[in-house]
Amino acid sequence: MPASPPRIAVIGGGPAGLTFARVLQRRGLPVTVHERDRDPAHRAQGGSLDLHRDTGQVALTAAGLLDEFFAASRPEGQALRLLDRAGTVLVDAPADPDDRFKPEIDRGELRALLLGSLEPGTVEWDRRLRTAVPLGDGRHRLEFTDGHTTTCDLLVGADGARSAVRPLLSDAEPEHSGVVFVEVVLTDVDRAHPEIAELIGHGMTFALDAGRGLLAQRGSGGVIRVHAAFRGPVDWGHRVERGALRAVLAEMFADFGPVLRDVLHRCEDSFTVRPITALPVGHRWEHRPGVTLLGDAAHLMSPFSGQGANLAMLDAAELAELIAAGGPLDEAVTAYEARMFPRAAEAAAEAAGGVEDCIGPDGPAHALVHFQAMTAGNPQHA
Known part of the structure; x- marks a missing residue:
C-alpha cells in the first residue's frame, strides 16, 4: 500500500x-x-x-x-531615478518595455x-x-x-x-534599523497631480538628503506610493499625534523642492508608519x-x-x-x-x-555612485 x-x-x-x-x-x-x-x-x-x-x-x-x-x-516599473533634495534629476535609467x-x-x-x-x-x-x-x-x-x-x-x-x-x-x-518609513499615497496622479507624476516617472524614484529621503514608487491604476524615510526611534509613530503627521512630515522635508513637498501636501489622509526592522x-x-x-x-x-x-x-x-x-x-x-x-x-x-x-549621513553620495555604476553597466545587475 x-x-x-x-x-x-x-x-x-x-x-x-x-x-x-x-x-x-x-x-x-x-x-x-x-x-x-x-x-x-x-x-x-x-x-x-x-x-x-x-x-x-x-x-x-x-x-x-x-x-x-x-x-x-x-x-516599465523597472525604471529608476535619483534626485537631489531640490528635485534635480541626477540619474535617469528608463526601462526597456521588453525587459523581463x-x-x-x-x-x-x-x-x-x-x-x-x-x-x-x-x-x-x-x-x-x-x-x-x-x-x-x-x-x-x-x-x-x-x-x-x-x-x-x-x-x-x-x-x-x-x-x-x-x-x-x-x-x-526583529531589531530596529534606526530608520522609520511613513507611507503616503497619491491616486489618479496623471490627472490630479501631473507634475508629481512626471517627476516620479513609471518606476522607482529616490530623492535623498543626509539621513532622510522620499522614496516613490509608481503602481498600477494611477497610484504612487511614497515613503518618507528618516532616522527615528522604533516608537516614533506613537510620539506623534495621528492628526499632526502631515504637518510634521512637511516640516521635516521643508527644504526639499516644491514638487517633492507637494507629495506631502497633496497625498491622501492615510499615513502608515513603519519602523524598519530586521x-x-x-x-x-x-x-x-x-x-x-x-x-x-x-x-x-x-x-x-x-x-x-x-x-x-x-x-x-x-x-x-x-x-x-x-x-x-x-x-x-x-x-x-x-x-x-x-x-x-x-x-x-x-x-x-x-x-x-x-538613509545615512552620506546617503546621497553613496546612492549616486551606485546608480551611476548601475547605469554604466548592465541594469540587470542593479
Missing part, C-alpha cells in the same frame, strides 16, 4: 505560503494554508514588487504561473494570481494561530484563537515579521523535525535589498519541490534549510548595508 501523504500546514497566506501551496498541489500533494485575514479582501496588500529572473520568477516557473505573471506585470529581468506587479495582483491557482478550500481564512503543541516525531497540534484545532506532520511558518511559528525554532526578534544578519536555527520557516519569518530584512519577496517565493518553491521529490520528509526540510541559510545571510547583509548607504 502506498504511504499516506504528509499532513502539511502553512501559517500565513502571503507570497511565500501561497507559492508553497501551489507548487505542492502541482506535484499532487495536499496542503492547508491558515490565514489570519477574514477573507481575500480584508485588507489592502500594499505597493508593488519586482520579481527577479533568478529568484521570484524561478518560483513562478515551478508554480506554472510565469506566463500569467508576465501578462499582469509592468516592465525584474518587472513589477502589484502585491494585490500577485496574491490574486496565486490564490486563483489553488484548489478550492486550500486557504482557511480567519485563522490566527494561538499555539503549536509538539506531539513527538515532528508532529504538532495547532490551536487557533477561534477554537479550531488540527494536527500536522510538518508545520511551515510563512507568517512574516511577527511570526507565531518562529519561537518554536529561535529566540531571535532579524540579525545570518539568522539561523538548529534543525528541529516537523517545523521550518519561509520568507520574512526566517530572514526578515530591510527593503533596501529588494529581495525579500523574491527570496520568500524561492524558499517556498524549493521546499515544496524537495518534499515532492519523495524520501523522508525531515531530509527534505534539512536540505532546504541548508540551501536557504547562506543565501539569506548574504541578502540580509546587503540589506543592512543598504540602510546605511541610502
